[in-house]
Amino acid sequence: MRKWVKLKPGKSKKVRKFYPLVYRDEVADVSPSVEDGDLTVLLDEKGKFLAWGTYSEKSHVAFRVLTLNDEPIDSDFFASRFRSALAQRRHLQGVTNALRLVHAEADFLPGLIVDCYAEILVVQVRTKGMERLKNFWLEPLIELMQPKGVYERSDMEGRKEEGLTPFKGLLYGSVPERVEIFEHRLSFLVDVKEGLKTGFYLDQRDNRKLVQSLVQPSEQFLDLFAYTGSFSIYAAAKGAECTAVEQHQHLVELGIEQAGLNGVKVDFRCGNVFEELPKLATEGKQFDFIIIDPPAIAKSEKQLSSLKKAIHRVVKDSLRILRPGGRILVCSCVYHMDWSDLIETVRFAASDMEVPLRLLAQTTQASDHPIRLHIPESQYLRCLLLQRDF
Template identity: 40%
Template sequence: MAKVILTPHRKKRIEKGHPWVFKTEIEKIEGNYSPGDLVEVYDFKGKFLGRGYINPLSQITVRILTRNKDEEIDRNFFKKRIEDAFEYRQKLGFNGSFRLVYGEADFLPALIVDKFEDVFVIQTLALGMERFKDVIVDILRKMFQPRGIYERNDVPVRELEGLPLTKGCLYGNVPEKILIEENGLKLYVDVINGQKTGYFFDQKENRLAIGPFVKGAEVLECFCYTGSFALSAARFGAKKVIAFDSSREAVELARENAALNGFEGIIEFHEGNAFDVLRHFYKSGKKFDVVILDPPAFAKNKQALEGAIRGYKEINLRGLKILKPGGFLITSSCSHHVDEDLFWEIIESAAWDAHVTLRVIERRTQAKDHPILAASDETRYLKFFILQVIK
């Protein structure tokens, strides 16, 4: 097995528990290897730091799987890690539908597994994990006896690993729409054509948290996708909800979800660009009690950061301007490159331009089935604020 020797003058991220070895941290590689192979990682003095898979095409050259020199990376290894991930979620009360494996935070770097009742959706986002895909599918099949297992490996990050974009059924059969339950709501999920794996479990607890703020309120939601926040608002007693998304398919599924829960008379779903929608309501003078903003990641890499800051500033500024005095802005960012401090700076700047004073009610993050690895800031990405506007 090849040995990766690290440079002497680097930060001690890896020793503190971070699972990534960047190309710039490598002094030399001893021995032969092929991309995707398992390798051992040592510091400059020869101390063993871990074993993981290597891909010289990627800036993240090695992803560490174990720090135990005697632990074999085989079927039993993956079975134990998946069992541990399931046990953790069972202990916290997750059942039915949830994220079963969250990559690095479950010590399986670049592996995502979402459970939608009896259907599983997986993503293998790095070459080394791709090599174990068949093993992982077989473990899931034997552990859970699912109806089907589907891969959503049609995500651009795979191209950084030299992997093709692909999706399809790996086991059993997978219907286009799956019915799940979350927080007392029934929801159809499209795991075949929906965004990412089809649904965003990371906001589950935040959808519960909006309850006290929407009762009896007139609510606007932008970036509604298939309607989970809008449906939550209706369930918690909102008087009226108007929700927009730029995807026609998402809006159609959101309308089905409203009908499924008997909320057709409370929620209106419309196709529309959020920037245009917010601008329209501002110009018309329309005001809301609550504005919910749950956009996709505006900064998927560092190069996009400047544009993302402008985008977040604009939507939050316009959201603040159409709130009634005492109203609530419920806003989030899932861009890792926009950390919490920067996101708060953006919101403060928007509040200054809107000539409002903000009261912070809650600062939240992702649901517990997306655990945060203390040594890996990349695993903590979701920022979620509930703010009251004082004018």
């Protein structure tokens, strides 16, 4: 007997229109035997099949769609999903050996992230359903990608809502302390065990390249919230003089090593951006290009105002030291911060400083983090490239 989750009247349309998440208040009933994380079918209000997916007992997302077809969910299903995800990333061959292979529901695999760093895979399991399906997906993933090692980085807070404890550890083979990867002929060191996210900000790849194409040799380049300074390394390779500000000493050390690996110099400052910016102004420093890439400090819509305040303050302080004609890239990796929120926040800061800004481009995450039109949340990275007029 199939286990099932039945929707309330009027709630099936969005599922048919490719939105994969069903919220708890949209569920009318579940079959008596359903347990947390179970693979179940989703039924419309008349009891007609809608989808296969997984049920969550605790999360506000009660059901996640795996497929709209009535098909077996087994190793072959996952192997086929992985093959098509890989095929869609073929254009990155030669550009990089580090990419996001699976971007959860945007690759029709809700709850699963897979990042490839050369011969190492890093997986992140965000839902109880995907956790329970591990026996079906891990083997085909290894078979397709033939990695030397698979490491799990499910050490994020979000798992608690699913009733899962944060976890990290080796799943297969062996994984070195640092993995060397390349991107556009530059080399980077990825700490897959301790680094933020799964070790590297793959989503900024295209923005790093864009910035590199615009920055000029000898320009003064400032990289705020630098992580291991990947934006700086692109800019320094072009001949810019780079300063990078990051608050964690171990990331700064990795950044310095990474710069050395590429034969470039980056002046890393270990400190808090909010304190370092006024110091740079006092030192009389001026910059031609400033990157502002803060962390996701707002996880929910409610916390959005604190992110807006932080961006407002950093943009204001950055404009004090941005030369006329200089460019600034302001990023937000929080889905709830939409384009108009971000533009308004930057506009308010520029108005406070009486600095006129021109919007040169609006950019987003790299293509290995697919954006599905039917899943608005799949676009989470928004960046504004702006130029100071005078």
